[in-house]
Every structure is written in C-alpha cells, then in structure tokens.
Amino acid sequence: KEQDLENEKDSKIKLLRKEYVILNDPYKIGDVIKDHHQTGRIISKKYDLGAQPRCVYYCHKLTKKGEINKTNPVCYIYQSNIKQQNND
Secondary structure: OHHHHHHHHHHHHHHHHHHHHHHOOOOOOOOEEEOOOOEEEEEEEEEEOOOOOEEEEEEEEEOOOOOEOOOOOEEEEEHHHOOEEEOO
C-alpha cells in the first residue's frame, strides 16, 4: 500500500516535469540553435526529466556557412545551454 502511494507520487512528479518542459520549449523541429561551442538544426528532441527538467535537442551540426558538418554531422544541444536561436 505504501509502495503504491510512492509509485503514484513518482509518476505524478514525472508527468508534471514533462508538462513543464513541454510548456517551456520554444523551439521546433528545423530551428537553428546555438550553444557555447556549436550550432545545430533540430532533427528531434527528447525530455530530460531529472533534477533540472529540460529538452535535449538532437541536431544536424552546422558549419559557420550553415552547411551540415561532414566530419561530425550530428550533435546534442541542451535547452539550458542555448545562447542563440536563428529561424531560417
């Protein structure tokens, strides 16, 4: 009984964290975002629901010219690290 209540509480906390991340996610697939050392065009996203709930964006890593980096074509950018957004 006590374990059931604990599981229900954990489930509700996880749901609240996911809702928080979704409501505070201003970026969409195709947006160009930049963190402290790389620029990427968002391919997909997932939710990190740990102590600091946030989106993690899976991106095509872009060169300074805006082309997909041939040697390292993908990267992850964390929402909490985004410094700039460019919409093309």
